[in-house]
Amino acid sequence: MMENEIIARRHSRILSPLTHAGWPFWVTVIPLALLFLWSFFAFGWQYERGLGVTGMGHPMSWTFYLVNFVFFIGISHAGALVSAVLRITHARWGPPFGRAAEAVTVFALAAGPTNILFDLGRSVRFYWVALHAQFKSPLLWDFTCIMTYFAVSSIFLYVLMVPDIALLRDYLPGRKWLYRPLSLGWAGTEKQWHTLGKVIGFLCIAVIPIAVSVHTVVSWVFGMQTQPMWHSTIFAPYFVTGAIFSGIAVIIIVTIVLRKVYHLEEYLTPYHFNNMGLLLLTFTLLWAYFTFVEHLVVAYGGDSHELVVLWSKLSGRYAPLFWAMVVLCFVIPFPILAFKRNIPGLLISSVCIVIGMWIERFTIIIPSLSEPRLFYARGAYMPTWVEWSMTAGLFSGFTLAFVLFSKFFPVISIWELEKERKETPP
Amino acid sequence: MYRWGMVIDLDRCTGCQACVIACRQENNIPFAGERNARLGRAKFWMNVIYEVKGSYPDVKIRALPIPCMHCDHPPCTKVCPVEATYKNPEGIVAQIYSRCIGVRMCISNCPYTVRYFNWYAPSWPEEYKRGLNPDVYRRRKGITEKCNFCIQRIRRAKERAKKENRRIREGDVVPACVETCPSEALYFGDLNDPRSLVSRLSKSRRAFRLMEDLGTEPKVYYLKEGEWDDGE
Numbered sequence: 001m002m003e004n005e006i007i008a009r010r011h012s013r014i015l016s017p018l019t020h021a022g023w024p025f026w027v028t029v030i031p032l033a034l035l036f037l038w039s040f041f042a043f044g045w046q047y048e049r050g051l052g053v054t055g056m057g058h059p060m061s062w063t064f065y066l067v068n069f070v071f072f073i074g075i076s077h078a079g080a081l082v083s084a085v086l087r088i089t090h091a092r093w094g095p096p097f098g099r100a101a102e103a104v105t106v107f108a109l110a111a112g113p114t115n116i117l118f119d120l121g122r123s124v125r126f127y128w129v130a131l132h133a134q135f136k137s138p139l140l141w142d143f144t145c146i147m148t149y150f151a152v153s154s155i156f157l158y159v160l161m162v163p164d165i166a167l168l169r170d171y172l173p174g175r176k177w178l179y180r181p182l183s184l185g186w187a188g189t190e191k192q193w194h195t196l197g198k199v200i201g202f203l204c205i206a207v208i209p210i211a212v213s214v215h216t217v218v219s220w221v222f223g224m225q226t227q228p229m230w231h232s233t234i235f236a237p238y239f240v241t242g243a244i245f246s247g248i249a250v251i252i253i254v255t256i257v258l259r260k261v262y263h264l265e266e267y268l269t270p271y272h273f274n275n276m277g278l279l280l281l282t283f284t285l286l287w288a289y290f291t292f293v294e295h296l297v298v299a300y301g302g303d304s305h306e307l308v309v310l311w312s313k314l315s316g317r318y319a320p321l322f323w324a325m326v327v328l329c330f331v332i333p334f335p336i337l338a339f340k341r342n343i344p345g346l347l348i349s350s351v352c353i354v355i356g357m358w359i360e361r362f363t364i365i366i367p368s369l370s371e372p373r374l375f376y377a378r379g380a381y382m383p384t385w386v387e388w389s390m391t392a393g394l395f396s397g398f399t400l401a402f403v404l405f406s407k408f409f410p411v412i413s414i415w416e417l418e419k420e421r422k423e424t425p426p
Numbered sequence: 427m428y429r430w431g432m433v434i435d436l437d438r439c440t441g442c443q444a445c446v447i448a449c450r451q452e453n454n455i456p457f458a459g460e461r462n463a464r465l466g467r468a469k470f471w472m473n474v475i476y477e478v479k480g481s482y483p484d485v486k487i488r489a490l491p492i493p494c495m496h497c498d499h500p501p502c503t504k505v506c507p508v509e510a511t512y513k514n515p516e517g518i519v520a521q522i523y524s525r526c527i528g529v530r531m532c533i534s535n536c537p538y539t540v541r542y543f544n545w546y547a548p549s550w551p552e553e554y555k556r557g558l559n560p561d562v563y564r565r566r567k568g569i570t571e572k573c574n575f576c577i578q579r580i581r582r583a584k585e586r587a588k589k590e591n592r593r594i595r596e597g598d599v600v601p602a603c604v605e606t607c608p609s610e611a612l613y614f615g616d617l618n619d620p621r622s623l624v625s626r627l628s629k630s631r632r633a634f635r636l637m638e639d640l641g642t643e644p645k646v647y648y649l650k651e652g653e654w655d656d657g658e
Contacts, residue, residue, distance in 0.1 A: 137507040373539075
C-alpha cells in the first residue's frame with residue numbers, strides 16, 4: 001500500500017487527468033458529444049427512409065461508408081503492430097506509446113465495422129451474417145477476422161492495464177465501484193506477475209497474425225471482386241502497409257496531443273518521437289513503393305477496362321484527389337520525416353498522412369465503381385448531409401471515446417515505467 | 427432438368443423498349459422519378475442500351491437489350507455473405523428477398539451491372555396500383571433485386587405441366603419481354619433440349635455472349651447483326 005502511494009505520487013502527472021477536469025475538457029467533450037448524437041439522428045433518418053437519402057446510386061453502391069470502414073480498420077492496426085512488435089523486440093522507447101496505441105486500436109475497431117451497419121439495407125439484420133453464414137463470401141471472412149481482432153485487442157488493452165487499475169483502486173477510493181471489479185484482485189504477488197508476463201507474451205504473439213489477417217481480408221472484399229483495378233494480387237500487402245502507416249500517424253497525433261494537454265513532456269520525449277518518426281518514415285517509403293507498383297503494373301498491362309479507371313485517377317475526374325493523396329502521403333511527409341523528426345514536424349506529417357490515407361481509400365473504392373466494364377452504367381457520386389453527418393459522428397465518437405478513456409485510465413502504462421526504472425541502474 | 431436460356435437477335439431488335447415496359451409491368455418495378463433516375467436509381471431488370479455513332483445526318487444507332495445474363499458461374503452469388511442469391515438447379519440466378527440484408531456486394535461484383543437496389547420503399551401512383559401483378563412480390567426498401575426470367579411464369583407452366591403429367595413444352599414459358607417484343611427478336615426456352623429453338627440458335631455462327639473472356643458463361647446469347655453490314 002505504501003509503495004503504491006509512492007508510485008502514484010511519482011507519476012502524479014499521469015494520474016492528474018483522472019481527478020481533474022477543467023474547462024478545456026468540457027469545451028472538447030460537449031461539441032463532440034453533440035456531433036456524436038447528431039449522427040444518431042442522421043442514422044435514424046436514413047433507417048426510416050431508406051438508403052436513398054444518401055448520395056449512392058447505381059453503379060456507385062459502395063461509397064463513404066466503405067471508405068470510413070477501411071480507414072478505421074486501418075487505424076486499428078496501430079495498436080497491435082506497434083505495441084506488440086515493440087514489446088517483443090524490447091524496444092526501450094516503446095512503453096510510453098503502448099497504452100495509447102492499444103486504446104486507439106479498440107476504439108477504431110469499434111468505429112470501423114459500425115460503417116457496415118450504416119451501409120446495410122436492413123441494418124437490424126446484420127447478425128444474419130453469422131446466422132446464415134456463406135463461407136465463400138469475403139464479407140464473412142471479414143466478419144470473422146474483425147470480431148476476433150476486436151476480442152483479442154480488447155483483452156490486450158485490458159490485461160496490460162490490470163496492475164494500473166489495482167494502483168488506481170488504492171489511490172482513488174472514490175471510484176472503487178469501477179476499479180475494484182476490474183482489478184481482478186491484483187495484489188502484485190510474485191505468482192501474479194509471472195502469470196501476467198506469460199499472458200502478455202502470448203497475446204503479443206497472437207495479436208500480430210490476427211491484425212495482419214484483418215486487413216488482408218478487408219482488402220479481399222475488393223480484391224476478390226472482378227471490378228477493374230480492384231482485382232489485384234498485391235491488394236492484401238498494400239492494404240496492410242497502408243493500415244499500419246495510417247495507424248502510426250494516428251498514434252503520433254494522439255500522443256502529441258496528450259503530451260501537450262496533460263503535460264506529459266517528461267514521459268514522451270523528443271527521443272521517443274524521433275524513433276516513432278523513423279518507423280513512420282519506413283512506412284512512408286513502403287506505401288510509396290506499393291502505390292507505384294500497383295499503378296505501374298496496371299498502366300503497363302494495358303487492359304482496356306483497367307486503363308479507363310487508371311486514367312480517371314491520373315488525369316480524369318479523380319485526378320485532384322489522387323494527386324492530393326500522393327502529396328499528402330508522400331511529398332509532404334517524406335522530406336520532413338527524413339530531415340526533421342521534431343515534434344511539430346511529426347505532427348504536420350502525421351496529420352497529412354491521416355488525411356491522405358482517407359483519400360487513398362476513397363480513390364481505391366470510388367473510381368472502380370464509377371467505371372464498370374459495360375459502358376452504359378456510369379456514375380457520379382456526391383455525398384449528402386447524411387453521409388457527412390455519419391462521418392463527423394464517427395470521428396467525434398472515436399475522439400470522445402478516447403478522451404473519456406483518458407479520464408478513467410492512465411494513458412501511459414505506469415507499471416511498465418516502474419518496471420523499467422527498476423531494471424535500469426541509476 | 428431444364429436449363430433456361432434466352433437468345434436475343436440483334437438483327438431484329440429495333441430498340442423500341444417495349445420489353446423494358448413489359449418487364450416493368452410484369453414484375454412490379456416502381457418508377458424512380460427524375461431525380462433518382464439521374465442518380466442511377468432507376469431499375470431496369472430488362473434494359474436497352476444504345477450505342478450512337480456519328481452525328482446528324484450521318485448517324486448510326488445500335489440497340490442492345492440487357493437482362494440478367496444468368497451466368498453459369500455467377501460472380502454475384504459467391505460473394506453474398508448470407509446466401510440471399512444463388513443459382514437454382516435450372517440455372518436461374520435467383521434472389522431470395524426475405525434473406526437479403528442489403529450488403530450490395532453482389533451489385534458491385536456483377537460485371538454486367540444488372541443488379542438493382544431498393545433505395546426507397548416502392549411506391550406507385552394510386553391509379554396504377556390496380557394494375558400491379560399479384561404473382562410478384564413488391565420488394566421492400568433495402569434489398570437487392572434482379573431479372574429472374576419471370577420465374578413466376580415458369581412456376582405456373584410447371585404446375586400446368588404437372589397436372590397434365592408431362593414436361594414443359596416449347597413455348598409454354600414466355601417471359602414478359604419475349605412475349606411483348608413486336609419484332610420477335612427475343613427467344614426463350616430450354617437450352618438442355620437440343621431441339622428447342624434457343625438451343626439451336628445458341629449454336630448459330632452469329633451467336634455470342636457478353637464478355638465471354640470473364641468466364642462467367644452467361645445463358646443469354648446474342649445473335650450479331652447480319653452479313654450485309656460487312657464491307658461498309
